[in-house]
Amino acid sequence: MHMARRPTDSDVGTQLARILASDLFTRSERLSSFLRFVTEQTLSGDGGSLKEQRLGKELYGKGSDFDGGVNPIVRVDARRLRDKLREYYAEHTDEPIVISLPKGSYVPVFAARLPLAIGDQPAKSPLVWRRIAAIAAPLALIGSAVAWYLPRVPRSVEIVPVATFQGNKVAPGLSPDGRYLAFSSMGPEAAQRADLWIQDLQTGSLRRLTDTPNLTETSPSWSPDGREIAFLRDGFGIFTIASAGGGERRAAATGTWVVWSPDGKSLLVRDRDDDGPFAIFQVFLNGRGRRQITHPRVGDGDWRFAVSPDGSRLAFSRVEAGTGDLFVASMDGGEPRRVTNWNQAPAAVVWSANGRELIYSRTDGLWKIPADLKEPGHGTHLAARFATNLSISRGNRLVFQAPNRDVSFLIIDLTAPLVNGTFQAVKPFPGSKHNETPGPFSPDGSRFLFLAGLQPQLWSAQADGTGLRPLVPNPMQGLSAGSWSPDGREIVLAANVDGNVDLYVVSSLGGPLKRLTFEPAADVLASYSHDGRWIYFSSTRAGTVPDIWRMPTGGGSATRITTGGGFEPRESADRKFLYYMDRPAPAERMRLTGSAKLMRVPVDGGEEQMVRNKFTPHWWSMTESSIYFITREENFDAIDRLDLANQSVNRAGKLASRIANLSGQFSVSPDGRWALVAHQQGTADLMMIDNVR
Numbered sequence: 001m002h003m004a005r006r007p008t009d010s011d012v013g014t015q016l017a018r019i020l021a022s023d024l025f026t027r028s029e030r031l032s033s034f035l036r037f038v039t040e041q042t043l044s045g046d047g048g049s050l051k052e053q054r055l056g057k058e059l060y061g062k063g064s065d066f067d068g069g070v071n072p073i074v075r076v077d078a079r080r081l082r083d084k085l086r087e088y089y090a091e092h093t094d095e096p097i098v099i100s101l102p103k104g105s106y107v108p109v110f111a112a113r114l115p116l117a118i119g120d121q122p123a124k125s126p127l128v129w130r131r132i133a134a135i136a137a138p139l140a141l142i143g144s145a146v147a148w149y150l151p152r153v154p155r156s157v158e159i160v161p162v163a164t165f166q167g168n169k170v171a172p173g174l175s176p177d178g179r180y181l182a183f184s185s186m187g188p189e190a191a192q193r194a195d196l197w198i199q200d201l202q203t204g205s206l207r208r209l210t211d212t213p214n215l216t217e218t219s220p221s222w223s224p225d226g227r228e229i230a231f232l233r234d235g236f237g238i239f240t241i242a243s244a245g246g247g248e249r250r251a252a253a254t255g256t257w258v259v260w261s262p263d264g265k266s267l268l269v270r271d272r273d274d275d276g277p278f279a280i281f282q283v284f285l286n287g288r289g290r291r292q293i294t295h296p297r298v299g300d301g302d303w304r305f306a307v308s309p310d311g312s313r314l315a316f317s318r319v320e321a322g323t324g325d326l327f328v329a330s331m332d333g334g335e336p337r338r339v340t341n342w343n344q345a346p347a348a349v350v351w352s353a354n355g356r357e358l359i360y361s362r363t364d365g366l367w368k369i370p371a372d373l374k375e376p377g378h379g380t381h382l383a384a385r386f387a388t389n390l391s392i393s394r395g396n397r398l399v400f401q402a403p404n405r406d407v408s409f410l411i412i413d414l415t416a417p418l419v420n421g422t423f424q425a426v427k428p429f430p431g432s433k434h435n436e437t438p439g440p441f442s443p444d445g446s447r448f449l450f451l452a453g454l455q456p457q458l459w460s461a462q463a464d465g466t467g468l469r470p471l472v473p474n475p476m477q478g479l480s481a482g483s484w485s486p487d488g489r490e491i492v493l494a495a496n497v498d499g500n501v502d503l504y505v506v507s508s509l510g511g512p513l514k515r516l517t518f519e520p521a522a523d524v525l526a527s528y529s530h531d532g533r534w535i536y537f538s539s540t541r542a543g544t545v546p547d548i549w550r551m552p553t554g555g556g557s558a559t560r561i562t563t564g565g566g567f568e569p570r571e572s573a574d575r576k577f578l579y580y581m582d583r584p585a586p587a588e589r590m591r592l593t594g595s596a597k598l599m600r601v602p603v604d605g606g607e608e609q610m611v612r613n614k615f616t617p618h619w620w621s622m623t624e625s626s627i628y629f630i631t632r633e634e635n636f637d638a639i640d641r642l643d644l645a646n647q648s649v650n651r652a653g654k655l656a657s658r659i660a661n662l663s664g665q666f667s668v669s670p671d672g673r674w675a676l677v678a679h680q681q682g683t684a685d686l687m688m689i690d691n692v693r
Contacts, residue, residue, distance in 0.1 A: 007097045007111065007112050012110045016036065016039050030077065034055075035099070050106040055074045056074050087384070090365075159385055159687050161685060165188040166188070169183050169184075170183065170184050171401065172399045173220035174392065180198055180226075181686070182222065184220065193215055193216045195211055210231075216234040217233050217234075218231065219258050222260060225264060227242060232258055237253045255270060255271045256269075261307055265284065273292075276544055277302070279292055279293070279301055280314065281293065298522060301318070301320075304348045304389070305317070306350045308351050312331055313329065320522065323344065323522075324343070325340045325341065325346075328358075343498065344477045346360040349390065353394050355371070358379075366382040368382050382692070387400035387687070388401045398689045399686055402685050408678075409437065411464070411465055411674060414639070415672075418654075422653060429676075430465045435453055440482075441668070443484055443486055443488050444670070448460065448667060449482070471506055471507075471509075472495075472510070477496040479495045482527075483526055484508065488508055491507075491508055493505075501521075503524075523549075525569075527571065529571050534552065536550050538566060538568065538580075539558070547564075547565060548561040561578065561605045562580070567596075568617065568620075572600075576602065579622060596616065598629075616630060623671070625645065626641050628652065637654070637658050638654045638655060659677045659679065660679060
């Protein structure tokens with residue numbers, strides 16, 4: 001007979017040390033301190049006093065007047081810690097002891113995951129039993145807490161890191177036999193640009209394939225015979241090179257991702273004609289040009305893709321302005337068939353070696369689904385680890401890129417003195433739960449919006465980053481922060497509901513959503529007019545390229561304002577002009593900078609004029625008299641200010657670190673004092689699953 005044993009203090013201490021030494025927790029000093037404090041206090045028999053007031057004073061150094069109702073830092077970090085622990089146990093499936101933090105409590109629960117024979121149970125001293133009685137919930141609740149943290153990962157799925165040097169390693173490409181791994185990296189010397197590297201997974205030996213100090217190479221894909229590798233050289237097109245090294249040849253002048261076809265005679269490339277959505281093209285290596293295979297109609301178009309082992313079908317992720325899914329199409333063309341029904345495009349996809357199943361990734365991990373499923377579905381959850389850029393060998397060895405990034409934002413006082421032209425009054429967002437992007441300030445500058453979570457939720461905070469308030473309690477796909485009404489009482493936002501992106505209004509205090517648009521189009525990035533009568537927004541109602549439209553604040557029929565494309569509309573303070581971007585950002589994040597024009601048009605429509613070239617979508621913010629925008633220089637990022645009265649540009653200051661290449665991450669308060677910029681820390685590693693099933 002067996003039963004689950006209660007862990008000893010020594011067991012818990014050992015487990016705590018193991019957790020704190022993990023990569024997941026070494027990157028978060030604050031959460032590590034939180035976990036260490038509550039665990040050690042509980043083991044010492046003092047868990048009953050772990051209340052919000054005590055944690056605020058002893059853990060965060062707050063004064064005796066600390067009020068959790070005003071400053072929710074303890075509750076926020078407790079939620080973050082629960083998420084981190086869950087992520088930790090999803091990655092470490094064989095850990096013997098589970099440390100969990102039940103919802104609504106700051107007292108951790110300790111439980112043994114694996115059973116022991118009764119005869120092997122340790123002796124129970126009165127002190128141990130007294131501590132257990134003081135800290136543990138009833139047995140049923142302990143079971144629930146343990147079940148909450150037990151991963152949904154089959155024990156046969158073992159995820160192991162690919163041993164290479166420290167630093168970012170992205171875009172893995174496995175050789176057909178699974179022995180060699182090509183990837184893109186700046187190397188152990190942390191060069192300015194990324195080269196291609198090849199690692200022998202059997203011996204561990206490593207060699208550099210390309211050596212171009214001023215160029216960046218990525219997207220390595222092996223030929224079926226393993227003798228060549230196709231890759232993307234950013235800004236110069238698609239090339240092939242012998243896997244042993246040597247001469248290169250250019251296969252295509254343009255393209256943003258490449259995959260070799262199974263017969264070795266062609267390459268599949270993500271590209272686009274003119275300004276339409278990205279599609280997938282077949283580039284023939286015998287010099288016969290290329291042909292377009294997929295034909296997306298709106299949005300960013302088609303993203304990651306893979307060819308079936310027999311070369312007859314193409315699986316791809318389609319992104320359609322806030323919505324999307326996984327599709328399969330014949331390589332001969334024709335209408336694609338939808339495979340998943342998430343209404344959210346996956347990050348990556350590969351075919352299983354037998355050609356019957358697809359393995360794809362989302363923010364909640366890896367999934368597997370039959371390629372010929374009669375009705376769209378989700379499939380089976382394989383692993384809880386977020387993965388991008390999947391690569392699989394003929395023997396079902398899977399390698400993927402695993403981001404270990406903490407994305408949040410910085411709050412900058414633009415009026416504080418500079419040192420050598422660089423901002424000094426910079427602080428991290430104090431309410432960070434990780435994966436946040438900032439939104440606009442309220443009209444009076446007292447609060448701002450932000451999105452939080454991989455499945456985003458909408459929040460607001462005071463200008464100093466405190467006073468967090470949830471506005472939309474549940475995560476929503478395709479959510480964008482939108483705009484405040486002139487009186488600050490309402491917020492217009494965009495969200496993907498049932499596969500269509502529409503505009504909604506919510507109270508600035510939070511509450512139910514009111515739907516404003518009902519067209520079968522992507523209606524996004526709305527803003528109010530200064531008099532509160534109108535809502536301007538970007539929509540694909542008239543075609544694949546979005547334009548600016550206007551409708552009454554309460555909803556109703558809309559009027560088209562621009563005809564040459566338009567995105568991110570913002571009305572001038574004198575209510576004469578709309579300022580906007582001429583094109584939405586392309587999906588490849590690293591090529592966002594300088595990809596659009598700042599335009600203006602009369603609010604009732606008319607001549608569309610360029611104000612300034614080489615603007616970056618989402619990297620600009622408008623006040624009554626100025627437009628602030630991010631400029632990416634060779635060695636730093638800076639905030640510049642365009643004076644709308646005389647069109648002069650002045651530098652507000654330089655940033656001490658690069659901002660993250662994500663959308664929705666630059667905002668300036670109406671009085672020009674505060675700025676919010678996205679900030680990213682961490683690296684990307686390569687992980688492997690052998691014989692994935």
